[in-house]
Amino acid sequence: MTDAAATALLQELTRIVGAAHIRSGADFPARHLQDAAQLPPETPLALVRPGTTAEVAAVMALCHDRAVHVVVQGGLTGLAGGAHPLDGEVALSLERMNAVEDVDVIGRSMTVQAGATLQSVQEAAAAAGLHYPVDLGSRGSCTIGGTVATNAGGVQVLRYGMTRRQVLGMEAVLPDGRVLSGLNRLTKNNTGYDWKEILIGSEGTLAAITRVVLALQPRPSAVQTVLCACGSTDAAFTLQRRLEQGFPGGLLTFEGMWRDYLDITRPALSGPPPFTDLPPLALLIEIGEAGNERPGDALLELLAQAMEDGLLSDAVVAQSLSDRGRLWEWREANAEFGRLQPKGLHYDVSVPRPAMDEAIRRWQASIDAHQPGGRMAIYGHLGDGNLHLAIFPPGDTPIDPALTDPVYHTVAALGGSISAEHGIGTRRRDALAYSRNDGERAFMGDLKKFFDPRGILGAGRIL
Amino acid sequence: MTDAAATALLQELTRIVGAAHIRSGADFPARHLQDAAQLPPETPLALVRPGTTAEVAAVMALCHDRAVHVVVQGGLTGLAGGAHPLDGEVALSLERMNAVEDVDVIGRSMTVQAGATLQSVQEAAAAAGLHYPVDLGSRGSCTIGGTVATNAGGVQVLRYGMTRRQVLGMEAVLPDGRVLSGLNRLTKNNTGYDWKEILIGSEGTLAAITRVVLALQPRPSAVQTVLCACGSTDAAFTLQRRLEQGFPGGLLTFEGMWRDYLDITRPALSGPPPFTDLPPLALLIEIGEAGNERPGDALLELLAQAMEDGLLSDAVVAQSLSDRGRLWEWREANAEFGRLQPKGLHYDVSVPRPAMDEAIRRWQASIDAHQPGGRMAIYGHLGDGNLHLAIFPPGDTPIDPALTDPVYHTVAALGGSISAEHGIGTRRRDALAYSRNDGERAFMGDLKKFFDPRGILGAGRIL
Numbered sequence: 001m002t003d004a005a006a007t008a009l010l011q012e013l014t015r016i017v018g019a020a021h022i023r024s025g026a027d028f029p030a031r032h033l034q035d036a037a038q039l040p041p042e043t044p045l046a047l048v049r050p051g052t053t054a055e056v057a058a059v060m061a062l063c064h065d066r067a068v069h070v071v072v073q074g075g076l077t078g079l080a081g082g083a084h085p086l087d088g089e090v091a092l093s094l095e096r097m098n099a100v101e102d103v104d105v106i107g108r109s110m111t112v113q114a115g116a117t118l119q120s121v122q123e124a125a126a127a128a129g130l131h132y133p134v135d136l137g138s139r140g141s142c143t144i145g146g147t148v149a150t151n152a153g154g155v156q157v158l159r160y161g162m163t164r165r166q167v168l169g170m171e172a173v174l175p176d177g178r179v180l181s182g183l184n185r186l187t188k189n190n191t192g193y194d195w196k197e198i199l200i201g202s203e204g205t206l207a208a209i210t211r212v213v214l215a216l217q218p219r220p221s222a223v224q225t226v227l228c229a230c231g232s233t234d235a236a237f238t239l240q241r242r243l244e245q246g247f248p249g250g251l252l253t254f255e256g257m258w259r260d261y262l263d264i265t266r267p268a269l270s271g272p273p274p275f276t277d278l279p280p281l282a283l284l285i286e287i288g289e290a291g292n293e294r295p296g297d298a299l300l301e302l303l304a305q306a307m308e309d310g311l312l313s314d315a316v317v318a319q320s321l322s323d324r325g326r327l328w329e330w331r332e333a334n335a336e337f338g339r340l341q342p343k344g345l346h347y348d349v350s351v352p353r354p355a356m357d358e359a360i361r362r363w364q365a366s367i368d369a370h371q372p373g374g375r376m377a378i379y380g381h382l383g384d385g386n387l388h389l390a391i392f393p394p395g396d397t398p399i400d401p402a403l404t405d406p407v408y409h410t411v412a413a414l415g416g417s418i419s420a421e422h423g424i425g426t427r428r429r430d431a432l433a434y435s436r437n438d439g440e441r442a443f444m445g446d447l448k449k450f451f452d453p454r455g456i457l458g459a460g461r462i463l
Numbered sequence: 464m465t466d467a468a469a470t471a472l473l474q475e476l477t478r479i480v481g482a483a484h485i486r487s488g489a490d491f492p493a494r495h496l497q498d499a500a501q502l503p504p505e506t507p508l509a510l511v512r513p514g515t516t517a518e519v520a521a522v523m524a525l526c527h528d529r530a531v532h533v534v535v536q537g538g539l540t541g542l543a544g545g546a547h548p549l550d551g552e553v554a555l556s557l558e559r560m561n562a563v564e565d566v567d568v569i570g571r572s573m574t575v576q577a578g579a580t581l582q583s584v585q586e587a588a589a590a591a592g593l594h595y596p597v598d599l600g601s602r603g604s605c606t607i608g609g610t611v612a613t614n615a616g617g618v619q620v621l622r623y624g625m626t627r628r629q630v631l632g633m634e635a636v637l638p639d640g641r642v643l644s645g646l647n648r649l650t651k652n653n654t655g656y657d658w659k660e661i662l663i664g665s666e667g668t669l670a671a672i673t674r675v676v677l678a679l680q681p682r683p684s685a686v687q688t689v690l691c692a693c694g695s696t697d698a699a700f701t702l703q704r705r706l707e708q709g710f711p712g713g714l715l716t717f718e719g720m721w722r723d724y725l726d727i728t729r730p731a732l733s734g735p736p737p738f739t740d741l742p743p744l745a746l747l748i749e750i751g752e753a754g755n756e757r758p759g760d761a762l763l764e765l766l767a768q769a770m771e772d773g774l775l776s777d778a779v780v781a782q783s784l785s786d787r788g789r790l791w792e793w794r795e796a797n798a799e800f801g802r803l804q805p806k807g808l809h810y811d812v813s814v815p816r817p818a819m820d821e822a823i824r825r826w827q828a829s830i831d832a833h834q835p836g837g838r839m840a841i842y843g844h845l846g847d848g849n850l851h852l853a854i855f856p857p858g859d860t861p862i863d864p865a866l867t868d869p870v871y872h873t874v875a876a877l878g879g880s881i882s883a884e885h886g887i888g889t890r891r892r893d894a895l896a897y898s899r900n901d902g903e904r905a906f907m908g909d910l911k912k913f914f915d916p917r918g919i920l921g922a923g924r925i926l
Contacts, residue, residue: 197663
C-alpha cells in the first residue's frame with residue numbers, strides 16, 4: 001500500500017469510528033501489539049475500536065474494498081498468536097463493545113457484546129442467581145468473543161463442555177461487511193443451517209463475532225474441593241469412574257499435576273504445600289453435590305474407600321473458601337512459569353486416556369535425546385484428556401525448538417490432538433497436518449475462500 | 464432426463480452397488496417411498512443401497528456428473544419430509560451401512576456407520592457398561608445418521624443436550640463425491656474449522672453422512688420416574704427449578720402433557736389411568752440419583768414439599784420397571800394419534816418459557832376463529848421449552864390447513880421457533896421465514912451453493 005493510500009484509509013476509518021477510537025504509527029498502543037503468545041511485535045497499520053456492530057461492519061466493508069488485512073482483537077490473552085497484529089494489518093478491537101445487554105432469568109440466557117470479559121459475564125450470571133460455567137485463569141481480561149472464537153475450554157469441561165456448548169445465538173460481521181444476526185435464545189431450534197457453529201472455534205478468520213447469546217446454568221450447590229495424592233494415571237481414572245458413578249452429573253473438575261510440575265511450581269506457593277512428600281500425580285477434584293444431602297459425607301466415604309483400595313495415598317478436603325483457594329493455588333501456579341522458568345516450550349495437547357502413560361514415556365525419550373537433563377512439567381485437565389506440557393532446559397542451556405516435532409509426532413501417533421483448547425493461530429499453523437488430514441485441510445481452505453474470498457481476515461492464521 | 468439417459472444411469476449405478484442393491488420402476492420398494500411425514504408418493508428414479516463409503520462416493524460423483532438429484536435415506540422416521548423421495552430422484556439408502564465398528568470403553572466413544580439404528584447404538588453402549596443418551600420413540604427404526612443429519616432431540620435433552628452434543632467425529636461424502644474424514648475421538652480438539660458442525664442438522668442437503676464417532680456417557684444409576692398432577696406452567700417451572708437445585712445434573716427428563724392431550728390419548732392406555740381426575744398439566748419426571756445414597760428419599764421429600772406448597776396435587780412414583788413403563792405409556796400414547804384422531808395438524812415448536820401460557824391462549828383463539836370446536840393436544844419436552852401441538856377438528860369436519868399460519872405467527876411473535884427438533888424438510892420450507900431472517904436465509908442459500916453448486920442433494924428441502 002502506498003503512503004497516500006494508507007493516509008486515505010486512515011481518514012476513512014477515522015470517519016467511521018471517530019478520532020478518539022483510532023491509533024496508528026507511534027500512537028499504536030503497546031498493549032495491542034502482542035497477545036499472550038508474546039511473539040515479536042510487528043508494525044500494524046492502525047488500531048480501530050468500533051463501538052457498534054454497524055461500525056464494525058463499516059470497517060470491514062472498507063478494508064474488504066481496499067484489500068486491507070484485518071485482525072480481530074478481544075482480550076489478547078490467546079496463546080496461539082491469533083490476535084497478534086501483523087505488518088500492515090488493521091487491528092479491530094472489540095473492547096468498547098463490552099455490555100451485558102440482557103439476562104433472561106427464566107429462559108436462562110444472557111445476551112452480551114463480544115468485548116465483555118468472561119469475568120463480567122460470570123458475575124452478571126451470578127447476580128441473577130445463575131452460573132456461566134466456562135472458567136479460565138485469564139477470566140478478568142479474556143473476552144467472551146475471544147472465548148467463542150477459540151472455543152475455549154477450561155476447568156469445568158467435564159461437566160459443562162467447552163464454550164461451543166454454551167452458545168445459543170450469535171451476531172457476526174462477515175469479511176465483506178454483511179451482518180449476520182441470529183440471536184436465538186431457545187434451547188432447541190432446528191430451522192436450517194446452524195451457521196454460528198462453523199464460526200465457533202474459527203479463531204477470527206471467518207467473521208468478526210459481535211454479539212452472542214449464552215445459555216446459563218443453575219448454580220451448583222455445595223461445591224466440594226479436594227486435593228489427592230495419587231500413584232498413577234490408572235488409579236486416577238479408576239477414581240474418576242467411581243466419582244462419576246457416585247455423583248452422576250456432579251463431577252465438575254478433575255485436574256492432574258505430575259510430580260515435576262509440583263516440584264517446579266512449589267516455590268510459587270504462598271504457604272507450605274498440602275503434601276510434604278510430592279506424589280507421582282496430584283489430583284484437584286471438585287464435586288457439585290445435591291443440595292438436600294449433608295454435603296461431603298458421600299464424598300468422604302468414597303475417598304476413604306479409594307485410599308483403602310490403594311488408589312490414593314492422601315486426600316485434603318477443603319473446609320472453607322480460603323482452603324479452597326489454597327488447594328487451587330498449586331494448580332494455578334502455572335501462571336508463574338514465566339518467572340520460574342522463562343525458557344520453556346509449552347504445549348496444549350489431547351491424548352487418548354489409554355495412551356497417556358505411553359505419551360509421557362515417549363516425550364521423556366525425546367527430551368533425553370534433544371535436551372539431556374531437560375525437565376517436563378505436565379498438568380491440566382486430566383479428566384478430559386487435555387494435558388498442558390512445559391519442557392524446560394537444564395540450567396543455562398537454551399531450549400531446543402526442534403523438540404516440537406517429536407512431541408507432536410508422539411501426540412499424532414497415539415491418536416491425540418496438537419491443540420486441545422488453545423487453537424492454531426499463527427504459532428501452530430505449520431503443525432496443523434499432525435491433527436488434520438489432507439482432505440480436511442483442503443476443505444478448510446475452501447471454507448475460508450467461501451467466507452473470505454479476498455483473504456483479508458486473520459490472514460496467516462490456522463491455514 | 465431421456466429414457467436412454469435414465470437407462471444408462473441405472474446401468475452405471477448397478478455397476479457401483481451391484482444388481483442386488485438397486486431397485487427402480489415398479490420394483491422400487493414401497494417402504495422407501497415415504498417417510499413418517501406420509502406425503503403422497505412420487506416417482507423416484509431408483510433406490511440404491513451402497514454398502515461402503517467408497518460406493519456412496521461413487522454414486523454421488525456419478526449423479527453429480529449427470530446432474531441427477533439425490534436424496535439420502537436413513538430409517539425414514541422423519542416428520543418433515545426430508546427423506547421422502549421426489550420425482551426423478553435417486554434415493555440413496557444407508558441401511559446396509561449399519562455396523563457398530565468400535566466401542567472404546569476407556570475413551571468412552573463409539574464409531575458407528577450411519578445406517579445403524581439408534582437402538583442398536585444404545586444397546587452397544589449398554590453392553591459396554593455405558594450410556595448413549597439420545598432417546599426417541601422411533602429408536603428401533605431411526606438411524607444414527609438420520610439423528611445426526613436432523614440434530615435429533617428427544618426426552619433427555621435437558622441433561623445431555625441434542626444429538627449435536629454427542630458427535631465427536633464424522634465421515635461424510637460431499638455432493639461431488641469427495642470424502643471428508645474426521646473420525647475424531649477426543650473430547651477436545653481445537654485444530655481448525657470444525658466442519659462437521661455445519662453438517663449436523665443440515666437434513667442431508669449438504670453432504671451424506673456415512674460414519675460418526677459418538678461420545679458415550681456413564682450410565683445413570685438409580686433412575687427414579689414420577690408422574691405428577693400439576694396446576695399450571697408456573698407451578699411446573701418452580702418445581703423444575705427445585706429439582707435442578709436439589710439434584711444438580713440429575714434431572715434427566717421433564718415432560719409435560721396438558722389436559723386435552725391426556726383426555727384424547729386416555730383410550731390408548733392399557734390399564735386405568737394413574738389419575739382419575741385429569742389435571743390441567745401432567746408432568747413426567749426422571750431423576751438419575753447419586754448411587755451412594757438410598758435412592759428416592761430426597762426426591763420423595765422434595766415432592767412432599769411441593770405438594771404442601773400447592774405446586775402439585777398428586778404424584779405417582781414408579782416402584783418397579785413395569786411401573787415405569789406404565790407411567791411412560793401416557794407420554795408415548797401420542798404414537799396412537801393416527802388411530803385416535805387421524806385428521807390432525809401437528810407442530811413441533813419451541814416457545815420461551817415465560818411466553819408459554821400466552822402462546823397457548825393465542826393458539827386457542829386461532830382455533831376458535833378457524834376451526835370452532837377444534838381441540839388442541841399439547842405435550843412434549845416442557846423442561847426445554849419444546850412443545851408438540853396437535854390440533855384436531857370437531858367430529859367429521861375436515862381440518863383447516865390455514866390454521867398453520869396463525870399458529871406459526873404466534874410462535875414467531877413470542878420469540879419461539881417453528882421447528883424445535885423435527886426440522887424443516889419439504890413440509891416446513893414455506894414457513895422458514897418465521898424463524899430465520901432474510902440475511903440468515905440468504906446466507907444459508909450461499910452455504911448450500913458452496914457445498915452443492917449443482918443443487919443435486921436434497922433439492923427442495925429446507926430452502
